[in-house]
Each structure stands twice: as C-alpha cells, then as structure tokens.
Amino acid sequence: MDNTKETYNNIIKAVLFFTGLIIISTLLTVFIYKDNKKNIYDTIAVNNKINEIKNEPNDSLQVIFYGDSECYSTFYPKILSSEFNISSFVCATAAQHICDTYAILNENIRTQAPKVIVLETNCIFRKPKNTGTDKDIAMNFLSNHLSMFAHHSDWKILAKKALPKKRFKHKKNNKGFVIRKNTIPYRGGAYMKITKKTKKIPKKNLEYLNQIKSLCDNNNIKLILVSTPSPKNWSYKKHNGIYKWAAANSVTYIDLNLEKSLTINWKKDTKDGGDHLNFSGAKKVTRHIGEYLKKYILLKE
C-alpha cells in the first residue's frame, strides 16, 4: 500500500516537474524568443550582417556579395573600391544557408539600392535549414519545433543591445572580407572533369533562390551567380545544376573554376589545400570580377 502511494507520489512529482519545464519554456518563448524567425538558420550571424550594412551610409553600395566562407575569403571590397571605383560590401557568413541569404538581402534593400547582387553558389547546395546535427534526432526535432532551441543564442543579441556599443566595434573594416594569409597547397590535380551529370539544387533551397531572384527583379537589381575557385567544394555536376537554373531564369552565371584566364596557382593561392582562397588568390579573383562588374555598371549608367 505504502509502495503504491510512493509510486503515485513520484508520478505526480515527475508530471509537475515537466509541467514546470513546459511553463518556463513557454515563458521564455513568449518573452525572449517571440520573434518569428522560423525562416532564419543563424540569427546571430544574420543580425550581425544586417547591422553592419545599416552602419553603411544609405544607398552607398553598388555591389553586395552573399554566400559562405568561400565568398568572404574571395571578394575584397577595398580592391574594388581603389582599382575599379566600385563600392561594395561582403554580406557572407560562415556556412551561410540560403534562407539566411534571403533574410539578409531582404533587410539590406531597405537601406541600400545596389545595382548588382553577387551570390556565391556554394551555399545553394548547403542542406536546407536544420539547426541540430544530422545524427541527433531529438535535437533536430526540438530545433525545428521550438524557437528556444533553434535560436537559443539570441540572448547575445539582447546582451549586445544592453552593453555599450564601443566595446564591440571592429578595429579593421574590411567591409566583410576576411584576410587569410596562410598557404597550404592543393595537390589534387584537375578537378572540373566534364560530365553531363547534374547535382540537383535541394527543393527548399530552390524556393529561396527563386525568391531571391524575384526580390532582385522587383528592386531592379541584377543578380549574378559566381562560383569561386575551390577544388574541394566545386565540381562539374554542381556547375551543371547551377547552369541549368541560371539559363532557365536568364541569370548571369560565372563559374571561375572554368575560367582559364584567372591563373590560380593552387600551390600558392589557397589557404587550406583547395577549400578556400587565401589573400593572394582573393586579389586575383577580385580583380577578375572587378573588370566584369565595372563593365556592367558603366553600361547601366
């Protein structure tokens, strides 16, 4: 009898404990994680980039670059500014998901009127939004259903607002570009082997890509897709996937992996064995793309 009573007591205690857990979670969701951020993967990175662009004078940028680390390792706005007289900014974030590209672009066009948007294509193939790890089913479920898990680090945004801004200002303003001077050569040989096979753009990503295209069209912005040189990330299959979409939507697509005039030296121009370009590689690519952008902007003017 006592045992049964104890069991009931324990069950009631457990139920109450979990009820408390749910109540606290709900309160946190209502008061801290209330914003509808269902379509953003990395709110902190998105927020940072939105704020960086807000700090730029209104309508001052002609070109904005989007993408992941491939993008911020490659396009150097200072060269574009000094050698081509193009004002630009890199809005790339580490492992950027295309849903975040759309979220940043959507905010950016409120204060800027860029002529060109350059989207580095590597992020187009990144797996659609999933904030957990592939292996962790429980975490994935919680992240996909409770914003408290998906955006758990958003308290940093509140803390940032509460703390004096001065302490968090960046010393060097490279307009979103990250200088990487290390060199680890790529020794893998030729990597763009011609094939008819196509790597499909994930369905969800395709939706975002179409939305980005519409947003650009509606705001009279030219969308250019650029694949930066990267033997580790790029292949002809991916090239075909992007090429098909670009051709069907009349979007300019530049695959720098196939650009022979670029003369990337894989012994010297890569930071990490063919994954990202280093500073030397970035300068070459920026000058190459600078020529193109200059021609286009002049033509438009």
Place this chain on the structure above:
Amino acid sequence: MEYHLLTYSFLFLPIILILYKLTPSKFRWCLLLVVDIAFYLMISKALIVFFIFAVVITYCTGLMIDRLGSSNKYTGKMLKKHKRIILFIGIILNLSMLIVFKYFKLIGISFIAPIGISYYTLQTISYMTDICRRTISCEQNIGKLALYLSYFPQVIEGPISRYSNMKNELFAGKDLSYTNITSGYQRILWGLFKKMVIADHLAPAVYKIFLHPENYDGTVIAIGAIMFTTQLYAEFSGCMDIIIGSSETLSITLPENFRQPFFAKNASDFWHRWHITLGTWLKDYIFYPISLAKPLKKLSKKAKTIVGINISKMIVPTIALFFVWLTNGIWHGAGLTYLFYGMYYFVLIFIETICEPHIEKFCQKHSIYESNLLISSFRALKLFVIVNIGEMFFRAKSITSGFNMFKKIIFDFHLSSLKDANWGIDKYDMIICFFAIILLFIVDFIHEKNIKLRDVISNYKLPIRWAIWYALIFSIILTGAYGAGYTVIDMIYAAY
C-alpha cells in the same frame, strides 16, 4: 549514436528504461544484450563481426583455462604453464585485432575501427587473466559475457570495468527505482553541461591554435594548451557523467573514471584521479606482472651486489613503470606524440619517486606541513604546469610542432598579443565558458571535500531543489554550443 546527443539521453534511454521495466527481471539481461547489439550495429554496422570474434575468443579462452584447472590432466607447474599458454594465445588473438585496426596506419594501411575496440580489448584481457589467476570463475553463458563486454553505456569510451565488479548488477535484473532514475538523470545533466557548455565552446579555439600554432605567439599558445586541457577534462569527465548516470538509471553501477584530478598532489596522484580505470588496469595487468616476473627478480638480486640495496630496490619498479607508461602512450594511438606523452609521465613520475622522500624529509626537518598554503599552492601550480605541457604535446600535430609550441611559450611570450588574438569564439561564449569553468571548479572542490552534492541538493526543500535543476537544464539549452554557428564535437576519447 553518441552519448552527448540528446537522442541518447532523452529518446533512446527512456525507451530502454520502459522496456527494462516491462521485462521480467529474469530476462532483463537478455534485453540489455539485444539493446547492446542494436546499439553496436547502429554505430559500427558490419564491424560488429570483429566484436563477436573477440567475444568468442574470450569465451573459449576462459572456458579452456577453467576446464584445464578442473581436469586432472596437469598439476602444479605444468598446469600453470598450460594455462599461461592458453591465456597468451587468447590475448594475442584479441590484441591482433586491436593492432590491425589501430596501428597498421603506421605502415600506411588504415581501416575504420569497430567502436570501442580499445576499451573492450582491455576488458577481454582482464577477464581472461583473472580466470587464469583464479580471482574470478569463468562465465558459462556466452551471452552474459557478450553483455559484459558490450554494455551499451560504456562500450564507446569506457570506463574499463572488471567482470567481478559488474556481473552481479548487470545480470541480476534489479528493478528500476525512482531515486536511481532521478539521480542518474541529474548526473547526465551535469555531464551535458560540461560537454555542451564548456568543452564544445572551447573546441573551435583549440582547433584553430593547434592547427596553425606558427601563427600565434607563446601567450596564445599557452592559453590554447590550458583551453585544451580544460576541454579534454570537461569533455571526458562530462561524457563519463552521462555514461555512469545512464547506467545508474538502470540500477547498474559503473566504476568512476575521475576524482577531481586537478586537486592531486603530484603527477602520480593525478593519474590516480584521471582515467582511473585505465590506470588501475595498467597497474594490475602490466605493472604487477612485470614487477613479479622472474627475470626481473633475478636482475634485482644481481644489482644488489653491484649497486647496493637502495638503487637495486628501484630497478624493478622503474622497469615496470616504464612499460606501464609505454602502454599508456601507445594505447592512446599510433602517433609519436602519444608515445612521447607516455614517456613524459614516465620521466616525471620517476623523478617524483626519487625526490619525494627527500622533499618529505626536508619538510619534516624544517616543520613545513602539507597543509601550508604556500606549499599546497606551489604544488597545485606545479601540477597545473606539468599537466598542461603534457596535454599540449598530446594534442600537437607532431612532436616537432609540440616543441616549437613549447619554445614559443618560453621565448615568445607577450601579453600584449592577447588583444589581437583571434580565438574563433565570440566574447559572450568566452564569458559563458569562464563562469562555467568556475562552476566546474566549485563543484570539484565540494566533491574533494567528500561532500556528495546530489545528496545535499536532494535534502533541500522541493522548490529549491527543482530551481537548481531547472537552472541547469536552461543553462544547457540557452548557452550550450549547438545549432547554428556551432559545431557539435564528437567524443574525443571515443577515437582512442
């Protein structure tokens, strides 16, 4: 499925607990065995064949040694000799798999190893040796032996348990208890806190510094080494908390693997508190057998006449100690850095063994006591330096890289470089990490005072008790390094 994933603690384990409760106690060990097999298959898939092979070898070896002892075919020395031959074959067969999977990469052939091979191989050796030593009796049921070797909470990274300590609880099918379940989950939460809030936050900085130490000066490298030691401790002890906690929910006690290592008096004491089960295994199956080996006894006798009693007394333990640390180093992996790590501790502990008696005499003579704050602080600092240097070499890409890092710490130390250092972690995460490490230190300090924190908390009134657990849960949810912007780091010791 690794232990630090929520799927393990909050999906897999609850299902097992329900099934365990529903199964009659007589068959609970069978359920655990099925779960173990499923768990192993989920991680290592077809490589389970090698695990099964190890179980069969161990089972047959144990049975053969046991039968040899009960038959009248051999007696005395001959019996001992035959038993040892069988044991030797059993050990060699089990070790050969470990060698192929772990060390063949030295000659350019590498394979994906079955999960936990480094751990269960040590358990097979201890099981077979203990039968040979007659400290345990042979397990007649191969299923039960397989359960002991593959018990799911410990199969990936230990603790390295002994059959004699495990068999009663593992096979008894004890009923689940509310106290054990809550207590187990409390420990799991603490483990998740250490792993997700401390270890995984430090991981990007450690990775960055150790990948290109040439880009940093000595100050950053020194902090990187401290960060790695902290990461390793938080990660390994955190995973142990999850492992031991999850076994506790099933009312099965696993041996402890950590006992506040940073409160140790010296390097030797440190190893009595860090990866305890590996240390005791090495003591029982390497140190003692070598110390008691006849050729060494002879050597000691001969040495007595040549170098005197005092030095000759040291020869045998020193040789045994050398093999203990050689094995410790090699066990961690095929790299030279691991070998160096083992030898580093061998030299340090050897020096300690020689110096400690003289230091003690000196302290007694001058009435300096261990409790003296200055002495204890100096000891703590000395140990801290020793451990961090050891871990730096352990983590370094190569021994040369380790020495270059060490050289930078000595000759290129500028505090000013901290200002511009890029740690790969944002300031908020650093602050979170800092406070979490302080909390870890306080908890360890309380445990060092022999106070069982969970018992203390359980004596508080319900609202306070629950407030503490809620605080722990939400600190993990809100400040853990998971999701966007973070990388979930795999368990470090699962790779050894």
